[in-house]
Amino acid sequence: MATPHFKVHQPASLEEALDLLGRHRASVKLLAGGTDLVLKLRAGAVSAADLVSLNRVAGLNRINYQDEDGLIIGAGAHISDVAEHPAVRQHYPALAHACSVMATTQIRNMGTVAGNLANAAPSADTAAPLLAYRASVVLVERGGRRQVRLEEFFKGPGLTVLEPMEILEAIRVPAPPRRAGSCYLRLSARSQVDIAAVGVAGFLALDMQGAMMGVRLACASVAPTPVRCPEAEALLEGQEPEPQLLARAAAACVRAARPIDDVRASANYRRAMVQVLAGRVLEQCLNQAQGGAQ
Numbered sequence: 001m002a003t004p005h006f007k008v009h010q011p012a013s014l015e016e017a018l019d020l021l022g023r024h025r026a027s028v029k030l031l032a033g034g035t036d037l038v039l040k041l042r043a044g045a046v047s048a049a050d051l052v053s054l055n056r057v058a059g060l061n062r063i064n065y066q067d068e069d070g071l072i073i074g075a076g077a078h079i080s081d082v083a084e085h086p087a088v089r090q091h092y093p094a095l096a097h098a099c100s101v102m103a104t105t106q107i108r109n110m111g112t113v114a115g116n117l118a119n120a121a122p123s124a125d126t127a128a129p130l131l132a133y134r135a136s137v138v139l140v141e142r143g144g145r146r147q148v149r150l151e152e153f154f155k156g157p158g159l160t161v162l163e164p165m166e167i168l169e170a171i172r173v174p175a176p177p178r179r180a181g182s183c184y185l186r187l188s189a190r191s192q193v194d195i196a197a198v199g200v201a202g203f204l205a206l207d208m209q210g211a212m213m214g215v216r217l218a219c220a221s222v223a224p225t226p227v228r229c230p231e232a233e234a235l236l237e238g239q240e241p242e243p244q245l246l247a248r249a250a251a252a253c254v255r256a257a258r259p260i261d262d263v264r265a266s267a268n269y270r271r272a273m274v275q276v277l278a279g280r281v282l283e284q285c286l287n288q289a290q291g292g293a294q
């Protein structure tokens with residue numbers, strides 16, 4: 001199918017991008033990597049006469065880490081750059097792994113983490129680890145900025161709280177404590193190039209007595225949006241890590257899932273694999289937190 005005609009605008013600043021959104025509000029879409037948007041335009045799923053590219057907006061491709069403030073990922077930062085960034089690999093291994101195994105090399109080199117979130121696919125690989133890390137997104141419009149916790153950002157398949165004249169400017173992720181571990185595991189029918197049928201991410205830290213704290217578990221591809229697993233988190237919070245307890249928490253993750261049957265997997269398979277992956281994720285998180293190999 002032929003790509004419809006549209007005009008691409010290349011603003012050099014965020015202010016200019018916001019002005020263009022306001023000027024063309026009836027027919028405009030934002031363009032970052034374009035790996036999803038261009039396909040939707042070709043398929044006729046969305047339409048736009050004007051595309052506002054963020055690729056030349058100064059500062060949007062930044063990836064910064066500081067021990068006090070944590071990680072900031074700009075809206076223009078490519079997935080492959082996040083995967084390879086030394087600070088991400090050291091402090092956020094679940095995110096680094098998710099970025100390194102999702103899609104294809106070409107898509108990782110063009111696509112952005114912000115775009116992966118804003119697309120709001122239930123299977124978004126970066127969403128589960130970022131939920132586990134308690135990430136938030138910074139949304140900007142001409143009247144100011146607001147920061148939204150990622151778990152409040154998704155509203156349904158393809159739906160977010162992002163307003164039509166807002167731009168997702170950055171993703172903010174708190175710095176993890178020293179004795180912490182994180183992990184992301186996914187399953188797909190063919191290989192990593194396929195959309196994940198199930199994904200599970202986890203994070204936990206250990207206090208001075210060895211009890212678990214700050215536990216977060218999140219799943220992708222098993223509900224209308226990426227979801228946290230609060231029941232499983234509550235089971236582990238403040239407890240000594242024991243195999244039976246970890247197994248109970250993995251089973252509790254299934255109750256956060258609302259999977260469907262589709263071409264990638266059945267709902268029953270997804271439920272079973274949530275428990276399996278959650279158990280493996282928790283084991284790896286604990287191993288890292290206790291000083292094992294990441």
